[in-house]
Every structure is written in C-alpha cells, then in structure tokens.
Amino acid sequence: MSGDLAAIEAALAAGEAGFIQELMAFCRIPSVSADPAYRDGIAEAARFVAGRLERAGFDDVAIVPTGGHPVVTGGWCRAPGAPTVLVYGHYDVQPPDPLERWTSPPFEPTLRDDRLYARGISDDKGPLLIPILAAEAWLRQHGSLPVNLKFLIEGEEESGSPHFEAAVAALAEELACDLVVSADGAMWRADLPSVTVASRGMTALDVIVHSAAKDLHSGRHGGSAPNPVRALVRLLASLHEEDGKVAVEGFHDGIVPPDPAIVEAIDAVDFDARAYFEGIGAPAPEPLPAGRDLLIRQWLEPTLEFNGISGGYAGAGTKTVIPSQAQAKITCRLVAGQDPAAVREAIRRHLQARLPSGYRLETVEHGPGSPAFALDPDDRGLRMTQDILGELLGRRPLRVAMGATIPIGAVFRSRLGAPTVFFSFSTSDEDYHAPNEFFRLANFRLGLVAWARLIDRLKELKGHG
Amino acid sequence: MSGDLAAIEAALAAGEAGFIQELMAFCRIPSVSADPAYRDGIAEAARFVAGRLERAGFDDVAIVPTGGHPVVTGGWCRAPGAPTVLVYGHYDVQPPDPLERWTSPPFEPTLRDDRLYARGISDDKGPLLIPILAAEAWLRQHGSLPVNLKFLIEGEEESGSPHFEAAVAALAEELACDLVVSADGAMWRADLPSVTVASRGMTALDVIVHSAAKDLHSGRHGGSAPNPVRALVRLLASLHEEDGKVAVEGFHDGIVPPDPAIVEAIDAVDFDARAYFEGIGAPAPEPLPAGRDLLIRQWLEPTLEFNGISGGYAGAGTKTVIPSQAQAKITCRLVAGQDPAAVREAIRRHLQARLPSGYRLETVEHGPGSPAFALDPDDRGLRMTQDILGELLGRRPLRVAMGATIPIGAVFRSRLGAPTVFFSFSTSDEDYHAPNEFFRLANFRLGLVAWARLIDRLKELKGHG
The missing domain is CATH 3.30.70.360 (Alpha-Beta Plaits)
Structure with a gap:
C-alpha cells in the first residue's frame, strides 16, 4: 500500500464521527420517490447530494431536470489520459409504511448495536455517501485523483427509474466513461464476500x-x-x-x-432451506424444498x-x-x-x-421496466473489485447473481457502451424494503477503505472496454 | 282525522326548520361504532339522544351501559290499560371512508336539492328523530299519548349489535311491550310504497x-x-x-x-334487470339475468x-x-x-x-351474528303501518323482504315475546353504507305525519299478540 493510501485511510478513520453525522442528516430527508406527497423531500435530497459533491471538490455539479425527479451530476476530470469512471447511486428511498412497525421513526436515524436504522440508509444513502467521502479524502490528501471520476445520482430508482434511460441518453457525452461502478446493490450475505455479476x-x-x-x-x-x-x-x-x-x-x-458460472456458484454454496424459512420467520413448507432450488428460484x-x-x-x-x-x-x-x-x-x-x-x-x-442484466465474466473492473474485497476480508468473493433488479447495467451498456460493476457495502438482510431498515457501521468503515483503494486501482483500467 | 291529529300535524309542519337544524346537529356527531377512534362521538351521540328524549317529555331517560356502546332508554307510560309500544332505533353510523369520495364532508350536513347529505342521516339518525319529534308534538298538543310509548336506542347496529341481545335480556322487564316499531330499516324504492316483512x-x-x-x-x-x-x-x-x-x-x-307471499310479491313487481345495473353504474353482465332472479338473489x-x-x-x-x-x-x-x-x-x-x-x-x-327474520303475515301492527302508508301515499304498500339485516326482529321475539314492524322513512337508494349518504327531506316530512298517525292508531292494538 502506498504512503498516500495509508494517509487517506487514516484520514477516513479519523473522520468517522463526522461522516456518521452527515449520513444521519442525509437520512432525515424523506426522499420517497413513489409518492407525490414527498416531493419536497426529493428536492431537498437532490440539493443535499449536489452540495456534498461540491464540498468534496467536484466540478460542474448540477441538478439536472428529467421527465421526473432530477439527476445530480458532477465530476473531477483533470487527469487527461487516465481512465474515466462513472459512479452511480440514488438519493431516493422506498415508502416507509407500514409506519406502525418501525421501532424508531423511519426518518429519524437511530443507532442501536453499531447499526444505524433509517429508511433508505442501506438502500442507498449509506453506500452512496461512501465514494463521495473516499474521493474527498483523496482530493484533500493529494490534491488530485489518479483517475477521472464522475458521478450520476438519480432520484427514481425505487420507482423503477422511468426517466433514467432518457436522462442518460441526453447526457451521454458528459457521462462518457470506461467503466461504471455502482454504489447501489448489496452484498449477498454478511458472512460471505461476494460480487454481483447478474441481476433480474x-x-x-x-x-x-x-x-x-x-x-x-x-x-x-x-x-x-x-x-x-x-x-x-x-x-x-x-x-x-x-x-x-x-x-x-x-x-x-x-x-x-x-450463465453456468452462476449455477456453479449456487452448487458451491450450501444454501440451508430450513434456516432460510427460519430467517424470514415463515412456517417451513412441507415437504421442504432443496436449498439449491430456492436459490435458483431467487436468482x-x-x-x-x-x-x-x-x-x-x-x-x-x-x-x-x-x-x-x-x-x-x-x-x-x-x-x-x-x-x-x-x-x-x-x-x-x-x-x-x-x-x-x-x-x-x-x-x-409504471415505466418501461428493465430487462435482466449479466456482466462479462472477464471484465477488468469486476476483477479489481474482487481483488480489493479479497484483500480486505481475507477471502476471495464468490461471483453471485441477485434476485433484485438494478436496471442501470442494461442502460449503461446500451447508452454509454460501458460495463457496470457493483461495489456496494449494504447487505441484503438490511430490510431495505421493509420497516426498520438499517446499515451496518462496520460496513460503512469497510466501504470507505475499499473505495479509497478502488480509486487508486482504477488507474490500471487503461485500455479496458 | 281527529282535530287533535290535525293540530299535531300542523305543529309538525310549522316546526320543520327547527327540526332540520336538530337533525344537522345530530349528524355532526361522528358516532362510528366500528372504529375505536370514534369513541367520543359515540358517547356524545348517546347524550344527544338522551337529552332529546327528556326534552320531548319522556320519563326515566337513561344511558345504560352494555358490554360495548351504551343503549339509551326512556318512556311515557302513563296510560294504564292502553297498549305498550317500544320504538327501536340506533344512534351509531357506518365508517365514513373512503373520505375522498364525499362531495361534502361526512360530518358536516349539507343541503342539496331538498336532500341532506351526511354520514348516518338516512341510517338511522333521520328516521330515528322522527318518532321522537312526533311524540313530542303529541305531548305538547295533548299533554298525553294515546298509548304507552317506550324507546330503546342502541349504539352498535352498524357493528353487528354484538351486545344488543344481552342488553335486551337484561332490560326485559323495563322494555316489556305489545309491539316493537322499528325506526330503522328502509323503504325499498322511492316510487313504490312497501312494508318489510322479512330480512336476511x-x-x-x-x-x-x-x-x-x-x-x-x-x-x-x-x-x-x-x-x-x-x-x-x-x-x-x-x-x-x-x-x-x-x-x-x-x-x-x-x-x-x-314464505310464498314474498315470492308472489317478487312476481308482482316487474323488476328491470337492465335498469338495475344502470342504476348502480355497473356494466350489465351478458347474458342479462332475469329481473325476478336478481330480486330472489337479493331477498x-x-x-x-x-x-x-x-x-x-x-x-x-x-x-x-x-x-x-x-x-x-x-x-x-x-x-x-x-x-x-x-x-x-x-x-x-x-x-x-x-x-x-x-x-x-x-x-x-365479530359477535354472534343474526339469523334471518320473518314477520307473521297476520300481524296487526303490520296492517296498521300498511294502512297509514296507503292513506298518505294513495297506494297500498307491497309486502317485501329485505336483503339487509335487522337483527332486532329475532331478538325482540325471543327476549320480549313481541313482534317487530318496520316504519322507517329512509329509502334504500340513499347510499347509507357508501360515500355521500343522504336523506330525502320529503320523506322526513312524510314520516313526521305518518308517525303522528301511527301513535294515534296504536291504541287499537289492544289485545294484540
């Protein structure tokens, strides 16, 4: 690890308390995209993100109108010849109801057991704040980034992104890049490092x-x-x-x-059907389905x-x-x-x-919908994210599919000609579409370090794609 | 018609504007029995009814606790040897939702086209106020009634009357009577006089x-x-x-x-299936069912x-x-x-x-439920109500069944040994379980006269039952 990177990681660790306060402020904004009653929250969240990008040192930050809620863009592109990477995330959240099932109010972030509880904190406000903070630490420490880094943050992901593809098409020149890294998505299990290579x-x-x-x-x-x-x-x-x-x-x-590689991963994972039904708190059906079959049905x-x-x-x-x-x-x-x-x-x-x-x-x-997405198994960005997680967690991550939908993969491939890799630090058990959504602070810390390293490593992307 | 009765009817006509104000005040009370959020409205409506009975000149008015919402009782029993008649009604109302479909607020009575719109006005606050006002006019004009008249007004009719039978059993001695006349129920059609002899x-x-x-x-x-x-x-x-x-x-x-008599009534009525579906605003099914079959299915x-x-x-x-x-x-x-x-x-x-x-x-x-009810075809009270409506409307009313449930018939028969006739002046198209419930003021006026006459006629009941 370079001296620069060590200093950046130290600065990220030192700043943690302030970062958590910022995350809490972000989560107090009720930016529900599906319900017009929350229009003000959407506008406020877009301003929050734009202000945060400017403060981090990004240029040309803008809140760009679309047919629906606006997207926020910005970039640091002062490394001519270096690769260009686009970071994707979203500032909108799921509706909070049923409200009566929340232990603490959905828009009043509350800390319990090193977890922060709030609507949208895991999907996607926490994971989205991480690359902004990591890039800011780079810029403060070093005055520059090793790559050109752009941001595209949308406000309709939880509503099926009905205007997203048109917005990307309209901004295609400004967003041109070698690789998209999504701060949205989720690690499959808290105890098993993984990278996502396909989604429904x-x-x-x-x-x-x-x-x-x-x-x-x-x-x-x-x-x-x-x-x-x-x-x-x-x-x-x-x-x-x-x-x-x-x-x-x-x-x-x-x-x-x-893709047979995903089926192999399913076979490699000993998915426990009984534990699955226990985990979701549902009576196990009889006869009990095979764990492998459940995972095939999910993915x-x-x-x-x-x-x-x-x-x-x-x-x-x-x-x-x-x-x-x-x-x-x-x-x-x-x-x-x-x-x-x-x-x-x-x-x-x-x-x-x-x-x-x-x-x-x-x-x-509700919009055109999204086809399924699958990443090229030889993608360089994919290998980088696998490498970094392997270093930090001591175990090479599995390549998994996800049952959930991230429509951006198909959009970025068709509109920007760029592949998309997922580098999110939420975990899929964090109740992000249910009451009592939470985000593990341990993963917030892990994500800051991982993104600082990814920004460093991305310079090797040259010639990718 | 006796001079007394003519004077009473003149007094009722002269008092109309004030009666409508009273009805509006009654309907401003949100006495929804099904939803605990309206507990205060229930208590206020019970007090309203008790106060109104006292003011009309009834004795021993009481708000009597039950296992649920209270019943209101009172009576004028100073005619020894004369028949005793119990008037039944209810002060509770249906829930008002969906609120957004009301043209005027459900608990703000509003006059449009000689109709008053409010939740509960047709079922049963308007029809219930009528016998109180008619008896009051009798007492003011004459100082006495020709019969002993008791009231029993419950607060859980719209919740299936879960505690009603127990309350009637507990009050059986106080409520003893020769006949029950219900101010609840509804005329079948605005254009066709009818009396109800059976209910589901x-x-x-x-x-x-x-x-x-x-x-x-x-x-x-x-x-x-x-x-x-x-x-x-x-x-x-x-x-x-x-x-x-x-x-x-x-x-x-x-x-x-x-009862074959009801089937005969169905055959006598030329029920128009196409007009029925037009009336409820639903697409007519194909093939169109026979009108007779629709009415058999309803009743x-x-x-x-x-x-x-x-x-x-x-x-x-x-x-x-x-x-x-x-x-x-x-x-x-x-x-x-x-x-x-x-x-x-x-x-x-x-x-x-x-x-x-x-x-x-x-x-x-939700409570024990209610069996179906059918009245004795030779009941004297039934003939009186038919006679009065025939006089006032110029056409002898049909004997019809009703699809809706009035559980009181079975309760009064088993607990008081008395038959129940229905003498209500609401009409079953008045949206009483839907938004924009209304009550025809023409029927309010008609009901006041009809009840004044019924109180007079009931003295002939002697020996009934």
Whole structure:
C-alpha cells in the first residue's frame, strides 16, 4: 500500500464521527420517490447530494431536470489520459409504511448495536455517501485523483427509474466513461464476500377491477350486484400454478439458459432451506424444498409477485359494503431473454381473457421496466473489485447473481457502451424494503477503505472496454 | 282525522326548520361504532339522544351501559290499560371512508336539492328523530299519548349489535311491550310504497393469511419466499362457484323454503334487470339475468360477500415488497334456517382445509351474528303501518323482504315475546353504507305525519299478540 493510501485511510478513520453525522442528516430527508406527497423531500435530497459533491471538490455539479425527479451530476476530470469512471447511486428511498412497525421513526436515524436504522440508509444513502467521502479524502490528501471520476445520482430508482434511460441518453457525452461502478446493490450475505455479476429485470403492472359506480350496501345489493373483489381474486388466482410457477401464456417467451458460472456458484454454496424459512420467520413448507432450488428460484427464475392488494373496507370491525373496485399491484422479476413490455402484455391479455362479464378491467403501467442484466465474466473492473474485497476480508468473493433488479447495467451498456460493476457495502438482510431498515457501521468503515483503494486501482483500467 | 291529529300535524309542519337544524346537529356527531377512534362521538351521540328524549317529555331517560356502546332508554307510560309500544332505533353510523369520495364532508350536513347529505342521516339518525319529534308534538298538543310509548336506542347496529341481545335480556322487564316499531330499516324504492316483512340474517368473519415475520424485498426473496396475497386469493377464489353460488360445504345446511307471499310479491313487481345495473353504474353482465332472479338473489338467497381485502402496499406508484400478511373481511347474508355460528365454522373449515403449506390462517369473529327474520303475515301492527302508508301515499304498500339485516326482529321475539314492524322513512337508494349518504327531506316530512298517525292508531292494538 502506498504512503498516500495509508494517509487517506487514516484520514477516513479519523473522520468517522463526522461522516456518521452527515449520513444521519442525509437520512432525515424523506426522499420517497413513489409518492407525490414527498416531493419536497426529493428536492431537498437532490440539493443535499449536489452540495456534498461540491464540498468534496467536484466540478460542474448540477441538478439536472428529467421527465421526473432530477439527476445530480458532477465530476473531477483533470487527469487527461487516465481512465474515466462513472459512479452511480440514488438519493431516493422506498415508502416507509407500514409506519406502525418501525421501532424508531423511519426518518429519524437511530443507532442501536453499531447499526444505524433509517429508511433508505442501506438502500442507498449509506453506500452512496461512501465514494463521495473516499474521493474527498483523496482530493484533500493529494490534491488530485489518479483517475477521472464522475458521478450520476438519480432520484427514481425505487420507482423503477422511468426517466433514467432518457436522462442518460441526453447526457451521454458528459457521462462518457470506461467503466461504471455502482454504489447501489448489496452484498449477498454478511458472512460471505461476494460480487454481483447478474441481476433480474423487473416490470410493474397495476390491475384494477371496476364494477358499480360507487360502493354499495351488501345487504340490499348482496347477491345481485357484482363484487370486484370476487372477480379480482379469481383473476389473480389464475396467474400461478398450484406449485407457484407462473401460468401466463407467453410469460416465459424468449428466456435463455442462465450463465453456468452462476449455477456453479449456487452448487458451491450450501444454501440451508430450513434456516432460510427460519430467517424470514415463515412456517417451513412441507415437504421442504432443496436449498439449491430456492436459490435458483431467487436468482435465475422469473416471478410474478403481488406487492399489494386493496379494495373496500380495511379498518377496524366490519363494514357491510360491496366495494366498487379492487386492485392489485404486481411486479415481475425477469430473467435473461424476457422482454418487459411483452411480459406486461401477456399478463394483461391473460386477465382480460378471463374477466367475467359485468366487470371492467383497467391496467396501469409504471415505466418501461428493465430487462435482466449479466456482466462479462472477464471484465477488468469486476476483477479489481474482487481483488480489493479479497484483500480486505481475507477471502476471495464468490461471483453471485441477485434476485433484485438494478436496471442501470442494461442502460449503461446500451447508452454509454460501458460495463457496470457493483461495489456496494449494504447487505441484503438490511430490510431495505421493509420497516426498520438499517446499515451496518462496520460496513460503512469497510466501504470507505475499499473505495479509497478502488480509486487508486482504477488507474490500471487503461485500455479496458 | 281527529282535530287533535290535525293540530299535531300542523305543529309538525310549522316546526320543520327547527327540526332540520336538530337533525344537522345530530349528524355532526361522528358516532362510528366500528372504529375505536370514534369513541367520543359515540358517547356524545348517546347524550344527544338522551337529552332529546327528556326534552320531548319522556320519563326515566337513561344511558345504560352494555358490554360495548351504551343503549339509551326512556318512556311515557302513563296510560294504564292502553297498549305498550317500544320504538327501536340506533344512534351509531357506518365508517365514513373512503373520505375522498364525499362531495361534502361526512360530518358536516349539507343541503342539496331538498336532500341532506351526511354520514348516518338516512341510517338511522333521520328516521330515528322522527318518532321522537312526533311524540313530542303529541305531548305538547295533548299533554298525553294515546298509548304507552317506550324507546330503546342502541349504539352498535352498524357493528353487528354484538351486545344488543344481552342488553335486551337484561332490560326485559323495563322494555316489556305489545309491539316493537322499528325506526330503522328502509323503504325499498322511492316510487313504490312497501312494508318489510322479512330480512336476511348476517354473520361476519375476517380471514388473515400470515407468512413471514416481516415484509420482504421482492427482488431478493421473490420466488423463494411465500406470498400471502397469492395464498389468500387462491383461498378466496375457492369460496364461490363460477356462477357466484357459494361453494362452501355446510354453508346451506338447514335452509327452509321462503314464505310464498314474498315470492308472489317478487312476481308482482316487474323488476328491470337492465335498469338495475344502470342504476348502480355497473356494466350489465351478458347474458342479462332475469329481473325476478336478481330480486330472489337479493331477498331470498344467502351470500358470502367480500367487504374488503388488503395486504402489502396500496399507495401511489410501486413498492417492491412481499407482504407478511394479507386479509379479507367477509360478511354473509343468511336466509331462514341458517345458523350464523355454523356458517362461520363451515367457512373456516373450508379455508383451513385448502391452506397451502408454509402459511398460517387466522380468523377473527365479530359477535354472534343474526339469523334471518320473518314477520307473521297476520300481524296487526303490520296492517296498521300498511294502512297509514296507503292513506298518505294513495297506494297500498307491497309486502317485501329485505336483503339487509335487522337483527332486532329475532331478538325482540325471543327476549320480549313481541313482534317487530318496520316504519322507517329512509329509502334504500340513499347510499347509507357508501360515500355521500343522504336523506330525502320529503320523506322526513312524510314520516313526521305518518308517525303522528301511527301513535294515534296504536291504541287499537289492544289485545294484540
């Protein structure tokens, strides 16, 4: 390790208390992208990120409008001839509900057992702050960076990034780079170093069944009036086979076999099915599925998942009403070869064909969706991130897939011609789409050191891509 | 018509503006019985009713505690040897949600087109105020009533009256009477005079499917984790045949054939199926059912109705979550011969038998439920109410059944040995379990006159029952 790097790492360690205060301030901003009620929080978070980049020493920092929430850009590009790397992250967060299940308020970061609890702290505010702080330490210590470093921080990741691809296309010249390093993503397990080389795609569809023009009294009208909940549950129940496989014609069209390297990794990991169900607190099904099969279902098979269902009365006690509509929120995780728009259309067609007479079906789309992503196994950036984690953790990381969706991989490949590697220090058990989201401070510290080293190592990227 | 009665009716007409102000004040009280958040509104409404009875001239007015919300009682019993009649009503109301669909706020009564809009105004605050005002006019004009008149006003009708039967049993001596006249209920159609001689029973059951201990990220866990919405929709879809008939074994046990008089009434009414679906604003199913069949399904067949379904995210946009639980609120309308407890148990058994492995089923009951009710076709009180409506409306009312449930009929028969007739001036199209509930002021005026006459006529009841 060079003397420079040692001094940078020492400065990062010395600054920790202040960094945690900054992270807490960032997490106090309720930047929920999915719900228009949080518009002010989105704007405030974008300003926070832009201000932080400027303070770190980046040039040309800008809050750039898109068709939706803005992206924040900035860069340090004073190393002509050196490689150029684009860091990606997002400043928006998931909705906080159900609020009553949070131990401490979602937008009041709270420290317990060396973990900070707050909505968005693991996904992605903590991991995003790390490269900014590491680059700042480099610039303070050294007055320069060994590579050209750009930032692109979006505000709609938790809403399916509906305007992201257009924004990247519009900014393609400004964002040109040899490699994208994502500060979003997550390590698979806290006890097992890993790098992510593939992720599932996603597409979303709301399904709404309408019947009467208004809610009706179930005494007067029960038996003669249509009940949209009854129609909806029949429709939804038809979407899966009894074993959970998706039963929609055309849903699986175009699927290509998975990279065998990922299947090998699955075989190498002794995934414990019983421990999995214990971990999520669910009764283990009987017969118990093989652990290998569970992991294949998480990483390499598509899903059609109900994220929410609603209609009629949901309060205390009873309300004898026949609802006028009922709806479900559906998202599908896609594997390589599936086309998001074709999947939505297959579902819509399936439901419309089964809609009973006397009801009206409405479907609502949320952006174009994202195809699945897979990284070239020989990618140089990928090897660098593996090397650094191996040095710091004493164990070479596995190459794993992820069930979750990071649509950026496909966007950066098509719009910038650059590969994307994931270098995030959140862990996928940190409840980032559930109450009581947290971030391990040990990984915050680890990430600062790792990013300081990655910035150093990236100079070797020259000729990459 | 006697001179007394003419003077009373003139006084009622002269007092109208003040009565409407009183009704508005009553409806400003948010007395929602199903939701504990409205506890203060319940207490205030009970005090309002008790105060109004005292002011009208009734003795021994009391707010009597029960296992739940209190009942209000009072009476004028200074006519020894004359018949005794108990007036029934309720001061509680349905929950007001969905709030965003109200044109004017639910607890701010608003006049539009000779209709007053407010939650609970048609069910049952308007109809309940009528007999109090009519009796008050009698007492002011005449200093006495021709019969002994008692009141019993409950506060849990919209929650299935879970403590009502016990309260009536405990107060049986005080409530002893020859006839009960209910100010609750509703005329079937605004354009067709009718009296109700039978009503369906009801029972309620919440069904909750649990899986993981907390909400999960649908990216990481999708495919391997159980989704309780998926299990719930399969369970609920199994409860009906495709044609809407209930598919639960044991559900129809004990059903006895309906009173042929009601079927004759159905045949006499030319129920227009197309107009029915137009009226509720729903697409007409194809093929269109016969109008007669729709009315039979409303009045004489049992239902299993979904009043609400919920689970996971229901906000704007998308949230990629696998919910930890999902639930549905079910009520069944029962016909003669069905046992409410046996129906609940049949549903529970049906669902438990079909629950997939890996989930836990919870059911929540809301009181004992109510069996169906049917009045003796030769009842004297029934003939009186028919006579009065015939005089006032120029057309003898039909005897109809009602799909809705008024559990009091069975309770008063078993606990007081008295029959119950319905003499309510709300109409069943007044959206009383939906947004924008209203009450026709024309029927408020009609009801005041009709009740003044009924109080006069009831003296002929002597020897009844």
